[in-house]
Amino acid sequence: MRQAILDLEESKIREVANAGMGRADVLPFWFGESDEVTPEPVRAAAVAALQAGETFYSHNLGLPELRQALAGYTSALHGPIGPERIAVTSGGVNALMLAMQMLIDAGDEVLAVTPVWPNLTAQPLILGARLRCLALKPQPDGAWTLDLPALLAAITPTTRLLVINSPNNPTGWTLSKAEQQAIVARCRETGTWILADEVYERLYFRDDTANGAAPSFLDVSGPDDRLVVVQSFSKAFLMTGWRLGYLVMPAAMTQPLGKLIEFNTSCAPVFVQRAAAVALAQTDTITPRIVAHLRQCRDTLVPLLQALPGVQTSPAPGGMYAFLRIDGFADSLQLAKCLVLEAGVGLAPGVAFAPQAEGWLRWCFASKDVARLTQGVERVRAWLAAQVR
């Protein structure tokens, strides 16, 4: 077995979850997933396809009608994008892996902005890349910010690929349009590809964009820029378990990417794609409701957390996480395990996302029942009070 694979970190989120798994008294906020089932009309579309016998292989790049619908959906948000720039993948993480296989030779330099979902930094290591990380910085109020000049300086002609996730999991940090413009300009100078994980774009709460979504690299790039944007049906359509994503790329990349899909998973199931098509067609009823509810979740959770003694956190402009630290607790993995076992609250340890996030905790606030969040905070409050005693 390859040393590079043996050396990959086990998920520290799973480590905490495993400690609490099967305990009925734990409120789980550790995974990046709503606890709400996929909307019924979406499920019904898959059921209909199965009953109609759509159980055969399909196009590598996705059903033509789904790619067409995705082009329409993406164009409505970000201006004209044709279906020839879109491929359907077996989940957002699969789209990221395909893009990396397309762009990274062993030994290439990859630069990632962290803290970030650990999959984004593991994939370059699987492919034998040299990984460099540039860390966001926490402010006294608990918000994380980018040192843009430091990032621009870190991008050099030897940087093959920049990996960036905004709105960011776990910090909620979100790139501004001006920052994206500066990054695109720098990458044009250096010949660096940008791999933008924008799966949280619709979960955006700032009300400062015309389309309501977070700023996207698609808004500030041309069709031939070295840019791949990864998207997923998981977040904006409550479809985590369906494993369906897509990517937007330069048209010249689509045909070779189809080869990589053939050699990785061949295609996504047709009945899953039929469900996705219905989700897209009903996005105007499905997604605004999800986003409004998540805003309510965030605006319930964050003030309660901020009112706890010694807690720093800031309302995330995007995503579905509160990222917080508590004075006096430096070891986030140990703290998360204590909170599971002693307080019955399941959070993800910050160190899972970057060494710089040690001491922090990620709380997924995508809870169908907002009272679960209140109840969780109350448990943490009581636990903290017991520690002081």
Add this chain to the structure above:
Amino acid sequence: MRQAILDLEESKIREVANAGMGRADVLPFWFGESDEVTPEPVRAAAVAALQAGETFYSHNLGLPELRQALAGYTSALHGPIGPERIAVTSGGVNALMLAMQMLIDAGDEVLAVTPVWPNLTAQPLILGARLRCLALKPQPDGAWTLDLPALLAAITPTTRLLVINSPNNPTGWTLSKAEQQAIVARCRETGTWILADEVYERLYFRDDTANGAAPSFLDVSGPDDRLVVVQSFSKAFLMTGWRLGYLVMPAAMTQPLGKLIEFNTSCAPVFVQRAAAVALAQTDTITPRIVAHLRQCRDTLVPLLQALPGVQTSPAPGGMYAFLRIDGFADSLQLAKCLVLEAGVGLAPGVAFAPQAEGWLRWCFASKDVARLTQGVERVRAWLAAQVR
């Protein structure tokens, strides 16, 4: 974009299929897929899971109950195999890619026995491996055979991985138990891993094994041998479009493989796994019927082909393909295109599977209606007669 990806061959099978796509008058035998829908009880299990709201993330390695069922299924065929040696993947091709990611560093030597499904030779190239091929040889009767001493000599201490597919797509060639024993013994000497694609094991027609399946490397190996066996639900359960497979590996590999699943696709959909569990539970009614029908297909098609003037082909001991050549036609891609456009018969060109298979054609005989095969042969016969004129 990486030169290695741009250099990957487009599928020549797709090239032929594209030439005939949308023509109602073409009988398609080009893809490795039955034209029969997945059995109803299997589809019903997925429908029930969707209606029950099973739309969330799941275990990286697969549902524990499905892994347990797979252990029972595999043990019944090949002796004791525990669930700790099994992982569920997003298709057989995905299992192959995961195994290769686990085992191949860039620059490593991979040896493949060809002709073979092109995905098996493309994957090492994606990972930057050095690929060597050892070709089977066609006999005058149209059967392909292995030069075992040549293969054993080709496996050296620098051979990191041996990739071997038996029953073989496209030739139908199937390893004997004695050959497998010799290969395992040689790989133990050299420290070479064996990646065995055995997805056609149940489609076996020789009646010379106790379990009815083709000989498997699992029958001649220990639990700690450097062996990964890839399986799929596609062939023995008519589930191609579901994209579900699994692999059997040494127990020590399972946990690191789970990391690779997390970083490639995260997990397979729960509702797909529920369907697979029902397929497994009903294998005694589903699979023998499929195999008996395929035997009828083979035994209908092959004699008809053999009766055509200038055609060499031999009944395959395993799989679902007739592999044939026709005197006077050296360019298989050109011949396949002519047959699509002029005879209305869609076959796969042999050159898609190895240079040594140039001049050959693959005919998938997994046809629900056996008369389609007869009709196809009649079309080829008429077309050949017209060429002679």
